[in-house]
Amino acid sequence: MKFIDEYRDPEIVVGLLKQITSASVRIARPVTIMEICGSHTYAIGRFGIRKLLPDNIHLISGPGCPVCVTSARDVDLALYLASLPNVIFATFGDMLRVPGTGGNSLQKKRAEGCDVRVVSSADECIGVALSHPQKEIVMMGVGFETTAPTIAAVINSCRKKDIRNFSVFSVHKIVPPAISALLADPLLNIDGFLCPGHVSTMIGAAAYQMIPDARRAAVITGFEPVDILEGVLMLLQQIENKNMSVAIQYSRGVRPEGNTRAMTLLQSVFETADAQWRGLGTIPESGLALRDEFAAYDTLKKFSLPDIHTGDIPGCGCGDILRGIKLPHDCPLFRKVCTPANPVGPCMVSSEGTCSTYYKYD
């Protein structure tokens, strides 16, 4: 298949692995690389990349799976909203199984009779809103700079069509403040970052300047095996030459300036706000809230919501795993209590979650 097979070519993979091995020998010390994006974690697991790398190159997974970083409090709010009698709660499929307090989840709410619907794009909500004029459609807006512009477009289109029974419960987050928070963590021991390919198609390369400024390597990387290995090689070259910069491996998808049109759309509907990240706590200006002029489409303003203060789930290591401080195997619940069938933390729920990927593929 064109645009796929050439990036999974075993011969190219072997060539890249040879170069990675030579670079790792020359560097001659352990090197830790964090892949920020959940889709990278998934691809690394799916293709068995981790074990192909030299022993001194460690890949660890960062906070880049949007479902995984959704705080328990936001999940509890979602469960509350889904329970309201007049609400149709729309969500992407991965959120269904994320546990809130007491192991409750949207899929359990649905089994109790709540109207929870899985959509594959926010656009579907318009149809649902039009065919159920007497109901309130609440879409859980989860995702980073890649997803948020599509939600912004749907909000605009609802406004044009004068659809009033639709709102967005925005738990959207943006990536750069999370990276800054990681870089500020004295426990963090990371030499370089595989930066997310698709988020970067939106935000461009300059958004990651704080990484080389903190003397760490950064490469914006695509999602196929050849991309990932080339990204790792480019990181090692920066580390070896002590010449840190934001390089673009994923040049077929990413322009240095990003997608200015989509970002303009995003910024016309959303503004940054403080946000709670599971495992990272509250990070200033790291979330996306609807601007005041779109208050009619903002679930948080449309509904009166209870004051919910949920902390992280006791015993769950997701917080440390998202910060790259622990591996899933270090969590006492991993595989014993916390499994894909009965996930405790969100890293086990999402197919892109670090724990789920380790459980399935390692």
Place this chain on the structure above:
Amino acid sequence: MKYDKILLEHGGGGLLSNELITEHFLPRFQNPYLERLEDSAVLSIGNQKFCFTTDSYVVSPVFFPGGNIGSLAICGTVNDLAVCGGKPLYMSCGFIVEEGFPIESLDTILNTMAEKALEANVQIVTGDTKVVARGAADGIFINTSGIGVVEYPGVLSVKSIQPGDVIILNGAVGDHGAAIIGARENLSLSSDILSDTAPLNDLIADILKASPNVHCMRDATRGGLGAILAEIAKSAQVRIDIVEKSIPVKENVRGICEILGFDPLFLANEGKMIAFCPEADAKAVLTAMQSHKYGRNAAIIGSVCKAEQGRVVLKTVIGGERIVDLPTGELVPRIC
């Protein structure tokens, strides 16, 4: 108790389905036939061995590219008999129809069932129809049971699988799942993927003629090839090694999987089966499959080795390794 209500995922053919069966059904209905958890129960009356199976069909949409609920209802049950070595003979069918369902659609479904029954050489000898009020069912649900005679002398069972066995698959995987996903209106995808729904009893008869040493066969339906292999590895306590590049997947199915993030290994099939046999017989089985219209793209996809823990290890296209485990979550509800 982990769940106090049934979730859609309990019907997904993955881990939760497994839990439901082993924790709720099995302990109450315990008997040696059921405990085997094979596709059919193999029973003896006098000197004659029979196999008996049942399955319910709730697919949505009822009509999909390459078939409809009727073709599934015949082929699914025929295949469950055939993989246990049975020659399917007679079937029952039960219909639960929602008030307001178009008679014309019912007739189309019945015509398809008659056609598939003729192809599979089975007779529908008894049946039942219930109509429920609008909203109490979604269009039409069908249950079929089937009975067949078992003439194959070997014991076809997961328990018969031996280290050294090779695994042969009769063709490309994921067609049915991808066809259903493509037919779901909410994805606005147009594709030319057809479901692979087919009765495999004739193909399986050819396989068993070609080799008297087949150890086990399974049809890879809900949960896909991945789930079936993971289940077998656990149940037989063996390690199964499979090679990703040897598993046929059609380009259009790969395409839909790449777009939506599905793994073709876990997409449902309705006309695919795997056979486990000793390496010495592999060529004969492969040739028998490839000579049949439902096995043209058959391939050897892996082998079995001894292990303390049952698991499936897949060699990826780039030479890495990963574990293939039972799927969780609802990939595509109401797939069959």
